[in-house]
Amino acid sequence: MPATKEEIRLSNRTDRWRFMCPNGHRSWEPTNNHFWCQQCARSYDEDVEPEFDVLHDLKTEEEIHRDELVLRQGNTLEIRGEA
Template identity: 50%
Template sequence: MSQKERINLEDDYDRWQWTCPNGHHDWEPTNHHFWCAACARIPEVDASFDELRDQKTGRLYERDDVELHTPAGPYDSDLDGRGSA
């Protein structure tokens, strides 16, 4: 298993490093995928997506290639491979 990219959802720096595939920063995790408020305001764009873009590298990461963390533990413990706190 390859190393997952860790994203701390409460850390502003981490949040701004990652964008939706269209380059927006106002994405949120939901039900094992992501949703973007900016994309939702564009009629022709689907606001739900399965990849995040790392602004440092430009690379897209699938949902199961990232670990989303909150102060209580992993956001999706079944995807992240361990239980939450």
């Protein structure tokens, strides 16, 4: 786990497009304790899971677990993973 948590500003388009779901979509949304992908949910493939715990970071090519992220909505803290 990294020493500092990665921050995603949910209202920032550049931040949002930097991360993808495990199936390569950018239509993900944070939910209670995981992520959900709209395109995966619309898939007719029974093997595709729309709920997941990691995002793929296109900048670093790493998989980042939900607990390693701080998600911000505007200027306020929205969701924080476990410390």
